[in-house]
Amino acid sequence: MNPRVSVLIVSWNQADLLASCLTSVRAAHPTLPITVVDNGSTPALHPAPDVTWIRSETNLGFAGGNNLGLSQCPGDYVLLLNNDALLPGPQPLQTLVHFLDTHPHVAVAQAKLRLPDGTLDTCGEFLTPRGVLYHHGYCQPDRPHAESAFPIYAAKAACCLIRKSALADVGGLLFRDDYFCYGEDLELCHRLWLAGHEVWFVPTEPVLHAERATSKTLPSRLVWHHYLSNLLTTAYDYWSWRTWCRLGPGFLLLLLCGSLLKGVLPRRKKPQIHFTRKCADCDFLPRVTVQVPWRYLIACHRRDFRNTCFPLPQAPKNKRENGN
16 A cells, blocks of 8 residues: 555554454555554553554543544555454555545545444435434445445544645644544534535445444443534534524524433533635535435434435536546
8 A cells, every 4th residue: 555645543442452453454554554542541552563652641532542643644644443443455445545646625535334233334424404414324235325436524533534634724633632532523524624625435345343332331421422512512613604594493402302311411612723714604515415304313313214215415516526
């Protein structure tokens, strides 16, 4: 694999998962630079050979851990890879690199992810007209809808390739440290869209992802507090008043319902990132918004319901979509 690419893995405990992940990366790309962040594990993880190893004495969260490791990642692209993900071979990363090489306007490309039961993990995340997320393809069979590339609102950071030069246009920061876990990839992708970049799903050979293998060891209320707070902060910081008028009522209603169900109080996080906004919401939100029925929002936690695949929004036809 081209030395312009490096891999960044953050691990909190889960030594066995990390060892399997590193083995899969080394089997697929023997000479690829790998940076591993031991995110305050107890006991400390044992450094692996031929890996740049960074130890944090405290758990910085997924966001802070990736920020700590990014400075040690050489190359033009960095592959964010969860410690609970396994590369099946060289094809996924080669496909992502080729896509970013031939589509200079795209800053993030997400690989196809597969759950241990054989169904798909999300093939990218979309907004709905009610301001909540739709996880496209989640728990569905690997069908033709996952065999073509398309723009998405946000990529899942379990396995996605990021163009490092694009980060300079969004304040020079990968994730916000105060996001800790969950929703940090949404905030990054929204920032990139506003700065004039794009985020796409790219069909690859499926990367196995043992979903929530690490986060399920955290208290549920802590996870939901960060998740709901991060959603609220991203909307507050980046949505225009027109977007709030269209999406805000439904978004706030479902945020309230989620807070009551989980027994947490979301709070807006104050630090903001300053960058030049080259796009308005209306320039990209229509491309990454998809209609879903109310029953999806009510029963979105049920895996059997997600076997229904809703149509993707039709992206405007223009030259940029062809990489020109």
